[in-house]
Amino acid sequence: MEGNVEMEPIRYYSTNGRSPVVTFREALFQGQPPDGGLYMPTRIPRLSLQEIWGLRGRPYAEVAFHAIRAFLGGEIPEKDLWQLTQETYNFPVPLERVVGRCHLIRLDQGPTASFKDFAARFMARAMRYFAAEEDGPRVILVATSGDTGSAIANAFHGMEGFTVVVLYPRDEVSLRQAKQMNTLGGNVIAVAARAKFDRLQAMAMRAFQDEDLRGLNLTSANSINWGRLMPQVGYHLYAYVALAEERGETIVDSVASGNFGNVTADFLAMRMGKPVEKIIVATNENDEFPAFLETGIYRPIRPSRACLSNAMNVGNPSNLRRLFHLYSGKVDRQGTVHRMPDLEKLRKEAVGISISDHLTRLTIQEAYERYGVILEPHGAVAWAALKRFLGRRMEETLAVATETAHPAKFPEVLRELGVEPPLPPSIEGLDQRPSQAVEMGGSYEELKELLLSLKHRI
Numbered sequence: 165m166e167g168n169v170e171m172e173p174i175r176y177y178s179t180n181g182r183s184p185v186v187t188f189r190e191a192l193f194q195g196q197p198p199d200g201g202l203y204m205p206t207r208i209p210r211l212s213l214q215e216i217w218g219l220r221g222r223p224y225a226e227v228a229f230h231a232i233r234a235f236l237g238g239e240i241p242e243k244d245l246w247q248l249t250q251e252t253y254n255f256p257v258p259l260e261r262v263v264g265r266c267h268l269i270r271l272d273q274g275p276t277a278s279f280k281d282f283a284a285r286f287m288a289r290a291m292r293y294f295a296a297e298e299d300g301p302r303v304i305l306v307a308t309s310g311d312t313g314s315a316i317a318n319a320f321h322g323m324e325g326f327t328v329v330v331l332y333p334r335d336e337v338s339l340r341q342a343k344q345m346n347t348l349g350g351n352v353i354a355v356a357a358r359a360k361f362d363r364l365q366a367m368a369m370r371a372f373q374d375e376d377l378r379g380l381n382l383t384s385a386n387s388i389n390w391g392r393l394m395p396q397v398g399y400h401l402y403a404y405v406a407l408a409e410e411r412g413e414t415i416v417d418s419v420a421s422g423n424f425g426n427v428t429a430d431f432l433a434m435r436m437g438k439p440v441e442k443i444i445v446a447t448n449e450n451d452e453f454p455a456f457l458e459t460g461i462y463r464p465i466r467p468s469r470a471c472l473s474n475a476m477n478v479g480n481p482s483n484l485r486r487l488f489h490l491y492s493g494k495v496d497r498q499g500t501v502h503r504m505p506d507l508e509k510l511r512k513e514a515v516g517i518s519i520s521d522h523l524t525r526l527t528i529q530e531a532y533e534r535y536g537v538i539l540e541p542h543g544a545v546a547w548a549a550l551k552r553f554l555g556r557r558m559e560e561t562l563a564v565a566t567e568t569a570h571p572a573k574f575p576e577v578l579r580e581l582g583v584e585p586p587l588p589p590s591i592e593g594l595d596q597r598p599s600q601a602v603e604m605g606g607s608y609e610e611l612k613e614l615l616l617s618l619k620h621r622i
């Protein structure tokens with residue numbers, strides 16, 4: 165645990181540029197700056213190649229500690245942060261070689277069997293850590309296209325002083341995803357809404373701006389919260405230090421992308437000093453970003469297309485604003501570009517690849533038959549994109565694709581293909597538990613009423 169060079173502390177500014185610069189703690193609880201932008205660090209910390217190389221062979225929690233510490237500017241003392249990362253990352257992070265030097269990183273071993281546990285568990289513990297000094301209970305409001313909600317709900321479940329309201333599109337999540345949210349009970353309220361994810365996300369954003377809801381201490385836990393994005397740097401760094409064999413060699417990363425929290429964290433890891441050949445932004449048929457990289461024209465997809473990899477059905481990724489900032493560009497929430505990012509640099513460092521549902525199915529089947537590897541739709545998108553990018557270079561290129569959810573979360577899709585995924589302990593018994601979901605339409609007024617009713621309950 166040797167200390168790194170102290171520079172001026174990192175603070176957080178708004179991508180809209182009209183809100184004060186804040187500390188990590190403030191960014192964590194505010195979720196979103198008052199001007200409606202997103203928080204970004206005033207500088208990106210650097211790890212030297214030596215520091216990175218020094219992490220080789222270290223356990224996941226330790227690598228995560230180093231990645232997260234670099235961003236915290238001393239706001240959580242090292243001893244406490246060490247404890248916190250140990251508690252947060254108490255599950256395995258397997259790297260699986262598939263062919264040549266191409267790997268999968270299985271980010272699905274946490275309590276809700278998706279990679280969102282990495283960020284949600286850290287965020288919840290960081291909030292609890294800082295909340296000791298805060299007054300009053302908090303309501304965590306989160307709109308989810310599937311896995312965010314269960315990860316957040318699980319991370320806060322039973323945590324005193326917090327109530328979680330999780331909004332999900334009834335018709336766009338799998339049965340098991342829904343059960344992971346609506347069977348918890350206690351301080352978790354699961355709302356099954358008849359609306360698409362994009363709409364629910366807009367409703368949640370509106371609630372945070374709503375003066376009438378001030379008294380609730382509404383706190384965001386969506387991927388827009390910096391505290392939800394930053395911890396993901398940990399596994400992007402980990403994959404590299406676990407796999408690199410030559411000091412300084414580069415890696416190709418393929419990241420299954422929806423709202424771009426995952427992939428933005430990889431861009432941050434690269435800026436921190438991780439040697440990267442290329443970041444593949446792998447999307448399903450919601451190909452607005454791959455199309456942008458190709459044409460230079462950004463066109464959000466409205467409404468988003470409903471694909472098999474349902475957590476990636478996003479037609480205008482919320483973290484695009486952060487990604488643009490990393491390349492000196494500016495885009496607003498609606499997807500209007502105000503300043504073009506440095507496209508040349510972006511194209512050099514990244515590529516966007518869109519994978520159809522048809523190819524997603526084929527990829528699941530092929531990976532199973534050829535390599536005995538079980539993929540689910542999100543990981544299959546990342547794997548298919550990696551294959552397309554590398555072509556014949558798969559043998560010799562160091563590469564990793566993110567498997568972001570456990571295949572058992574998508575039994576319907578896999579069964580159709582004759583693949584029967586084994587159940588992880590976290591999912592066993594889930595199907596039999598009764599749903600406690602609250603049903604809702606798709607209007608903001610309904611959400612507001614529900615939130616207001618909480619005032620008397622907490």
Ligand SMILES: *Cc1c(COP(=O)(O)O)cnc(C)c1O
Pocket residue numbers: 278279280310311312387420421422423424425426427475476542568569
């Ligand atoms: C959320 C999610 C994604 C997309 O991640 P982003 O950070 O929103 O890009 C991919 N796969 C799974 C399984 C997810 O739950």
